[in-house]
Amino acid sequence: xxxxxxxxxxxxxxxxxxxxxxxxxxxxxxxxxxxxxxxxxxxxxxxxxxxxxxxxxxxxxxxxxxxxxxxxxxxxxxxxxxxxxxxxxxxxxxxxxxxxxxxxxxxxxxxxxxxxxxxxxxxxxxxxxxxxxxxxxxxxxxxxxxxxxxxxxxxxxxxxxxxxxxxxxxxxxxxxxxxxxxxxxxxxxxxxxxxxxxxxxxxxxxxxxxxxxxxxxxxxxxxxxxxxxxxxxxxxxxxxxxxxxxxxxxxxxxxxxxxxxx
Amino acid sequence: xxxxxxxxxxxxxxxxxxxxxxxxxxxxxxxxxxxxxxxxxxxxxxxxxxxxxxxxxxxxxxxxxxxxxxxxxxxxxxxxxxxxxxxxxxxxxxxxxxxxxxxxxxxxxxxxxxxxxxxxxxxxxxxxxxxxxxxxxxxxxxxxxxxxxxxxxxxxxxxxxxxxxxxxxxxxxxxxxxxxxxxxxxxxxxxxxxxxxxxxxxxxxxxxxxxxxxxxxxxxxxxxxxxxxxxxxxxxxxxxxxxxxxxxxx
Numbered sequence: 001x002x003x004x005x006x007x008x009x010x011x012x013x014x015x016x017x018x019x020x021x022x023x024x025x026x027x028x029x030x031x032x033x034x035x036x037x038x039x040x041x042x043x044x045x046x047x048x049x050x051x052x053x054x055x056x057x058x059x060x061x062x063x064x065x066x067x068x069x070x071x072x073x074x075x076x077x078x079x080x081x082x083x084x085x086x087x088x089x090x091x092x093x094x095x096x097x098x099x100x101x102x103x104x105x106x107x108x109x110x111x112x113x114x115x116x117x118x119x120x121x122x123x124x125x126x127x128x129x130x131x132x133x134x135x136x137x138x139x140x141x142x143x144x145x146x147x148x149x150x151x152x153x154x155x156x157x158x159x160x161x162x163x164x165x166x167x168x169x170x171x172x173x174x175x176x177x178x179x180x181x182x183x184x185x186x187x188x189x190x191x192x193x194x195x196x197x198x199x200x201x202x203x204x205x206x207x208x209x210x211x212x213x214x215x216x217x218x219x220x221x222x223x224x225x226x227x228x229x230x231x232x233x234x235x236x237x238x239x240x241x242x243x244x245x246x247x248x249x250x251x252x253x254x255x256x257x258x259x260x261x262x
Numbered sequence: 263x264x265x266x267x268x269x270x271x272x273x274x275x276x277x278x279x280x281x282x283x284x285x286x287x288x289x290x291x292x293x294x295x296x297x298x299x300x301x302x303x304x305x306x307x308x309x310x311x312x313x314x315x316x317x318x319x320x321x322x323x324x325x326x327x328x329x330x331x332x333x334x335x336x337x338x339x340x341x342x343x344x345x346x347x348x349x350x351x352x353x354x355x356x357x358x359x360x361x362x363x364x365x366x367x368x369x370x371x372x373x374x375x376x377x378x379x380x381x382x383x384x385x386x387x388x389x390x391x392x393x394x395x396x397x398x399x400x401x402x403x404x405x406x407x408x409x410x411x412x413x414x415x416x417x418x419x420x421x422x423x424x425x426x427x428x429x430x431x432x433x434x435x436x437x438x439x440x441x442x443x444x445x446x447x448x449x450x451x452x453x454x455x456x457x458x459x460x461x462x463x464x465x466x467x468x469x470x471x472x473x474x475x476x477x478x479x480x481x482x483x484x485x486x487x488x489x490x491x492x493x494x495x496x497x498x499x500x501x502x503x504x505x506x507x508x509x510x511x512x
Contacts, residue, residue: 100367103360115470211375213465223476226451226467229367231374233461236480243473 011208018193025054025202030245032200035256037154039162047163047179051155053200055145057089060137060155062163064179066170067134069125077124077132081110083139083152090144090203108187108227109139109153112216115224116185118160123180126172133165135179146203149214149227150253153187157257185224186253188246189214192232197242199249206230213239215246219254271446275432282443287436288482290426290489295406295497297414305415307497309407312440313397318407320415323385337382341370341389343404349396365401372405372454372464373412376420387417398444399427402452405464410494414501424490425454425464428483430471435478437486451479455487 014024021029033054041050045061052058069076083106087093098106113119124133137159139152161181167173191201191209201209211232216225223243228234234242274282281287291312299308303319326332331340343366347356373389389412391404402425409423429439431447444450449469453462462484471479 098360100363103363104367107360107364111468115468211463218470221472222470223467223473224470226465227368228462228465229371231371233375233456233459233463234465235459235461236477236484239462239465239480240473240477243476247473 007204007207010204014205014208015194018196018198021196023198024204027200029196029198032249032253033202035154035253037158037256037259039158039259045159046166047159047161049155049158049162050142051151051158053145053147053151053154054202055143056141056147056151057143057145058139058141058148058151058155060139060152060159062156062159062179063136063138064133064163064165065136066126066131066172069129069132073121074129075125076121077119078134079110079114079119079121079137080134081106081113081137081139081156083109083141083148085141085144085148089141093144104227104229105139105141105148105152108149108214108216108225109137109156111227112153112185112187112225113137113156113160116183116216116218116222118157118181118183118185119179120182144203146201146206147189150187150189150200153185153216154253154257157181157184157186161258183218183220184254184257185216185218186250186257187214187216187225188242188249188253190242190245191230192234192238197238199245213242215243217247217250219251221247272442273432274443274446275434275436279434281431281436283440287434288485290438290486291440293406293490293493295410295493297410297497297501303411303415305411305413305417307407307410307414309403309410311399311403311406312438313395314393314400314403315395316400316403316407317392317394318404318411319390319392320387320408320411320417321390322387322415323382323417324388326384326386331386332384335383336379337377337385337387339370339374339377339379339387339389341366341373341391341408343369343391343393343401345393345396345400349393365404368464368466369401369405369408372423373408373419375463376423376456377412378418378420381418387412398439398441399452402426402454405454406490406494410497413498421456421458422491422494423454423463424457424487424494425452426483426486426490427452428479428486430469430475430479435471435475435482437482449475449479451476451483453480453483453487455484455491457488457491460484
């Protein structure tokens with residue numbers, strides 16, 4: 001019972017604070033927690049990044065292997081994104097096959113990477129119809145402090161921007177070469193708490209929220225993916241305002257992802 | 263989207279501004295809804311929308327399976343969106359795939375936003391959506407069918423949920439994409455509206471748009487949903503209206 005009762009009390013408190021434009025951790029409504037990106041965290045991967053947004057930690061590793069292209073896209077490489085919400089990262093996750101929450105994270109991140117044309121898939125092709133690079137983006141949530149989608153895409157982007165194509169190891173070229181990244185999609189997530197819209201929700205804020213909206217932008221001014229999640233609703237005017245903020249936060253996060261300063 | 267290696271891209275918008283099937287940019291495909299299409303479900307509805315054919319059934323409030331999902335303060339809403347193997351050109355392998363699971367999740371969350379679930383603690387309201395024939399926009403067609411089915415089952419809710427996808431194809435923002443427009447277009451933006459509050463409870467986007475295009479798409483989608491709302495209400499009236507009395511009121 002304690003879990004249910006404490007979360008109920010906390011939810012009421014978070015909503016009360018939100019009504020005054022305040023948050024439990026003292027942030028402003030339009031303020032992210034501290035973001036850090038550590039590139040090359042896992043040396044066994046061809047590219048990797050550990051991203052922290054406050055006490056949320058997400059690790060992404062990229063692996064490239066030769067494989068066959070899909071029959072309907074013989075000239076293109078293959079990109080697959082997978083997210084695991086492992087029980088290590090939160091008492092709310094259980095072992096077993098991926099649950100809808102994990103599938104949603106993978107698919108929303110995958111859509112943003114794909115729609116932004118982050119990597120040119122045709123450049124991954126080795127022999128049309130026969131041999132191509134398959135790019136696996138695996139995302140492990142290590143510590144679930146809320147806002148997993150933003151952290152997951154940032155980690156995936158961090159891993160891709162510093163990835164090496166292991167061409168020498170697989171005897172495809174004489175030397176390994178860096179994976180070329182063309183665009184920088186970044187996701188920005190908001191929640192509605194009462195009538196207040198807040199960016200970068202914590203775990204407890206997500207639990208109290210009446211709707212969550214994720215907006216992915218790229219550096220050229222395009223919106224490249226959106227996903228409304230959780231129970232709740234947003235007005236079209238709220239959505240338009242969030243889009244504007246998503247570009248502002250997105251540009252800052254792109255700098256961080258590329259290895260600049262926060 | 264997915265235009266890598268694509269060939270034979272059809273002309274999606276004529277110089278006169280007409281679409282591949284002759285529709286204007288803000289025109290819906292023909293939509294027919296039948297409330298109460300199944301005998302054994304607590305509530306059901308069948309939707310034909312363009313070339314989509316979708317059946318939805320609602321069971322409950324009933325016991326929760328699996329038991330551990332039971333909630334002490336409200337009903338859980340469990341949704342299963344499924345595509346029949348023969349519903350698409352190339353046979354779809356039956357069973358759970360990641361796309362279906364994601365769609366089931368966002369549809370369940372949309373309904374949780376309007377159903378008065380707290381009236382039925384420790385129960386489950388099970389929503390089954392079966393896509394029999396698919397031609398783009400199946401999650402919206404499924405949501406519309408399920409919403410009418412919930413009403414048919416007598417589940418109390420704040421409102422019906424009309425839904426439609428807006429997209430971008432041939433450079434224009436268009437309402438209610440059909441298959442070619444979805445496959446060869448630039449963006450797909452499905453949404454579901456709570457007509458009474460004017461708020462959206464489902465919103466996804468695949469592809470890319472500028473913010474000006476998005477603003478236009480949102481307004482077009484909301485207007486489209488309001489049109490579908492009327493068809494949904496009429497379907498329920500058709501099923502439940504009593505024979506007109508001498509006054510002739512329907």
